Amino acid sequence: MAEEQLVTFSLGSEEFGVEIMKAQEIIRIPPITRVPKAPSYVEGVINLRGNVIPVVNLRVRFGMPLDEETDLSRIVVLQVRRRVFGVRVDRVTEVLRLDSEAIEPPPPVALGMDSSFIRGVGKIGERLLILLNLDQLMGEDRVNEQTA
Amino acid sequence: MSQGDKNNTGIDLEDFLEFFLLDSQEQVEKLGSGLLQLERDGENIALVNELFRSAHSLKGASGTMGFTPIVELTHAAEDLLDKLRQGKLLVTNEIIDVLLAVTDKVKLMLANVEQRVDITEEYSPLKDLMNVIVETGATAQPEFSVSKTAEVRKRVPTGVDFALTPVEWGIMDEALISGKAVYQIEVLFAPNTLMKAVRAVMVIQRLEPLGRVVKILPSIEELEADTAERFHLLYITIEPPEEIRADVLEVSEISEVRIKHYSQSDSFASNKDFSFPGAKINEPKKSVMNQGDKADNEHSQQSFTAPAAADSQENGANQVHTIRVDTVRMDNLINLVGEMVITRTRLVKIGNDLKANNDSDPLVNGLNETNVYLGRLMSDLQESVMRLRMVPVGTVFSRYPRLVRDFCRKTGKKIELVVKGEETELDKTVIEMIGDPLTHIIRNSVDHGIELPEERIAAGKPEVGTITLDAYHEGNHIAITVSDNGAGLDIEKIYKKGLEKGLIGEREEMSEKDIANLIFLPGFSTADKITDISGRGVGMDVVKKALNNLGGLIDIKTKKGEGTSFIIRLPLTLAIIQALLVEVGKEIYAVPLSSVIETLLVQTSEIKTVGGLPMVQLRGNTLPLISLKEKFDLHDSDKTQDEVFVVVVGLGDKVIGLVVDELQGQQEIVIKTLGEYLNGLPGIAGATILGDGKVTLILDIGSLIQDILIN
Known part of the structure; x- marks a missing residue:
């Protein structure tokens, strides 16, 4: 494990990375069906070739202000522990290799977002890459049932 | 389509293990329920036979896989069941308790196997207990000597210990299950026979074409050195004993051949000797009579024609022919059929659109006719596929x-x-x-x-x-x-x-x-x-x-x-249903048609609020209403309406009305899960994909109804 291969994408001015093995595909934004009573960060569900998968709006998840959808907006379809879900990102930047030694543990005071989402921070020259902890993105606060 | 397919790299043993587990768990279940039935109906010999068979195939399968603890335990249970079968013991609550304890124990052992760990369950007390019951029960029978039962408990009637390996047990059990008989053959050499090992090999050579020699005792090597007067064989065949005997006697310097029916247990009948002194050939029936207990004659006769064979025939008569299929494969099939249903709805839509433009085109009409026929085929296919899932x-x-x-x-x-x-x-x-x-x-x-x-x-x-x-x-x-x-x-x-x-x-x-x-x-x-x-x-x-x-x-x-x-x-089924599509605040939802009673057009002025709940009078009854718009926090449609559609839905005797903006018509939909992340959301049962490829949510009428009636 000398190096990791990552897919990187951006939200606003921040750049994020996920392990390439967990990224199943990258698609344009299809029609998204809203799901009532779902957690706010779940934007809805989409049809991925006959399977219905949830889509997480990462801006909402990370407490960032919402932005308009652009031509570059994409959904990165991830597979974590055999569960498939998508994350909406502003744009996908590149696929790169990162030396394991260039990865540092998450800073105690994270970059304005919940540090449990962060697995580490990668440095590529001057660029800072936030490596995401995918288990936390969907898994943690499961839908708690509430009656209206 | 499904993730499961990627994992099909398991080695063969794993596959066998899965089959073994499935089969064994089934047998244990059978045993469990059969025992309960037996407790009520203690005289039912057919039932005891069935239980015996279950225990037997359990033992056989475990033997093949080398799970000795299960073999030993089920073997003891088999002995006990055999006593019941022969009426040497009566069915009591205690015996049922013990046998149920065996099923529980085996279940635990199977759980060990399933977790791929060694079997650690302590089973010898249970085994000993059964042996005690078998023994005491047997000694109570005057015609059975204590020594004989003791021999019997060593599994081989004459007390010859073949020291079989689990694999060999497995071979024999398989033979019994497949309707072959297992004989224990004792071959006596003529006095002063030289080269006994050679004789033994000749005997084996004679026997091999007609069956399978599982074990020879003492071994050929030992025979070479030894001065033994006899040797024993375990032999699997479908040939009758008299044929075997004649065959073996053709080898020179063999003075006598004794053939015993080896049975997996100490069955009284199968214990009988079929002894054929060298010179004269007895009819087998006679020799049975000579040696057997007269009262047991009929029984032994029956056993003589290979009990296992009889058993399997009996089985065949009421056997249901089934095939086990991995559920992943089945779900795949169902998914594919689901996709086809969706694709067909698209075809129908295209057909209709074309028809609107070129009404007179025969090609278009041909397409639409074909669509109708395809639809009929699809629903047949669907039904057949769905039936696969019905249990x-x-x-x-x-x-x-x-x-x-x-x-x-x-x-x-x-x-x-x-x-x-x-x-x-x-x-x-x-x-x-x-x-x-x-x-x-x-x-x-x-x-x-x-x-x-x-x-x-x-x-x-x-x-x-x-x-x-x-x-x-x-x-x-x-x-x-x-x-x-x-x-x-x-x-x-x-x-x-x-x-x-x-x-x-x-x-x-x-x-x-x-x-x-x-x-x-x-x-x-x-x-x-x-x-x-x-x-x-x-x-x-x-x-x-x-x-x-x-x-x-x-x-x-x-x-x-x-x-x-x-x-x-x-x-009834979870996968494909008829649904009514409704539009609420620009979203489309599917209501399972099975819960829809009727649809109404209601003046908004008729809706009254009683105790915070909107209601409407329907033929003298009050119908509680749910506004899906409020329930799901949907955006208001732009215009205020004088009239709304109400879909009256019910489950059991509970009826409510759903207030919606538009009715979009009825359609067949394929139910898809929302996945683990979004499961269990109130009011949503799942999702489906419509002809245009968009996801639509399916309403969970049950939860909506219970929700409103409890609050």
């Missing part, structure tokens, strides 16, 4: 007699469990999920419903209480009822408890039925004392929730002193 509900019901029995033994209550409608079929997923809620309800009936015998007699009821478990079709649903003729729910107590816990208001008017339904609220338990049967804090609310998740509903009927019935209604 008789009896597979779940079979576990409850044991539950009730154990409880009765523990508490002294007398309860008869009547099981009906086992053949009613339900979707496999539903079957898998229904077990636990049903267990809970039955426990409840057993613990709180049925009274102690004294109380029952005092109340002028029959001493034995009855719990009836029934399953039947009811429209597009399957109903499962659990009814007892016990004390009935204590409505007053429930009411008080409800007040106490603040679940209901002081002055609330409630019908008995409403009060009874309180037990489905979280945290409600009226049990005064906590028993290990029920009342551990997890209550009927869990049951209700589990059933709701399946798209089902639960209802209670109770009458003081006469009993309680729980009625569960479940959807």
Whole structure:
């Protein structure tokens, strides 16, 4: 494990990375069906070739202000522990290799977002890459049932 | 399409192990339910035979896989069953207890196997106990000498220990199952025979073409050195003993051949010697008569024609031909059919669009006709595929007699469990999920419903209480009822408890039925004392929730002193349904047509609010309404409407109206899960993909109804 291969994408001015093995595909934004009573960060569900998968709006998840959808907006379809879900990102930047030694543990005071989402921070020259902890993105606060 | 396919790289042994586990678990289940039946019907020899067979194939399979503890345990059980089969022991509660304990133990062992760990379960006390029962039972029979049973317990009638390996046991058991006979052949050399090993090899060479020599004792090497006068063979064949004997005698310097029917157990009949002194050839029948106990003649005769063969024939007559298929593959198939249904709806749409433009084009008409035909084929295909997933509900019901029995033994209550409608079929997923809620309800009936015998007699009821478990079709649903003729729910107590816990208001008017339904609220338990049967804090609310998740509903009927019935209604199938599409606030939702009663166009002025709930009068009844727009926080459509559509939906006898903007028509939809992340959202049962490829959510009518009726 000398190096990791990552897919990187951006939200606003921040750049994020996920392990390439967990990224199943990258698609344009299809029609998204809203799901009532779902957690706010779940934007809805989409049809991925006959399977219905949830889509997480990462801006909402990370407490960032919402932005308009652009031509570059994409959904990165991830597979974590055999569960498939998508994350909406502003744009996908590149696929790169990162030396394991260039990865540092998450800073105690994270970059304005919940540090449990962060697995580490990668440095590529001057660029800072936030490596995401995918288990936390969907898994943690499961839908708690509430009656209206 | 499914993720499971990627993992198909397991080695063969793993595959066998899966089959072994499936098969063994099935046999254990069979044993378990059979034993309970036997307890009631101790004379039923056919049943004992069946149990014996189950124990036997369990042993055989475990032997092949090399799970010695299971082999030893089931072997002892087999011995015991064999005693019952021969009437040498009578069926008693104690014996049933022991045998049930064996099934439990084997289940635990199988669990070990499943977890791929060594079998650590301690089983020798149980085994010894069975052996003691077998032995004491046998000594009680005068015609059976103690020494003989002792020999028998060494598995090989003459006391010759072949020291078989599990693999060899497996070979023999397989042979027995496939209807071949296993003989123990004792070959005596003529006095002063030279080169005994060569003779032995010649004997084996004679036998091999007609069967299989499993083991020779002593071994050829030992025979070479040894001065043995005889040797023993274990031989599998379908040839009759007299043929074998004649064959072996053709080898020179063999003075005598004794053939015994080797059986997997100490069957009395199969223990008989078939001895053929060198010179004269007896008819086998005669030799049996000579040696056998006259009373047992018929029995031995029967065994002589290879018991296993007879067994397997018997099996064949009422065998259902089945094939086991991995559920992943089946789900794949169902998924594909689902995709085809979706694609066909697209075709239909294209056809219709074309028709609107070129009405007279014969090609277009041809397309549409073909579409209609395709539709018919598709629904046939769908139905066939769905039927693959249907499993008789009896597979779940079979576990409850044991539950009730154990409880009765523990508490002294007398309860008869009547099981009906086992053949009613339900979707496999539903079957898998229904077990636990049903267990809970039955426990409840057993613990709180049925009274102690004294109380029952005092109340002028029959001493034995009855719990009836029934399953039947009811429209597009399957109903499962659990009814007892016990004390009935204590409505007053429930009411008080409800007040106490603040679940209901002081002055609330409630019908008995409403009060009874309180037990489905979280945290409600009226049990005064906590028993290990029920009342551990997890209550009927869990049951209700589990059933709701399946798209089902639960209802209670109770009458003081006469009993309680729980009625569960479940959807027939989970995968493809007819649905009514409705539009609300620019979103489209699918309402399962099976729950739709009618649709109405209602003037907004007719909607009155009663106690915070919107209602409308419908033919003299009040119909509570749910505004999906409010329920789901949807955007308002731009114009205010004078009229709204109301979809009247019902489940059981509960009816509500859903207020929607538009009705979009009826369509066949394929139910897809929302996935683990979004499962269990209130009001949403799942999703589907429409002809245009967009995802549409399916409403969970059951949860919507229960939601409004409880609040």
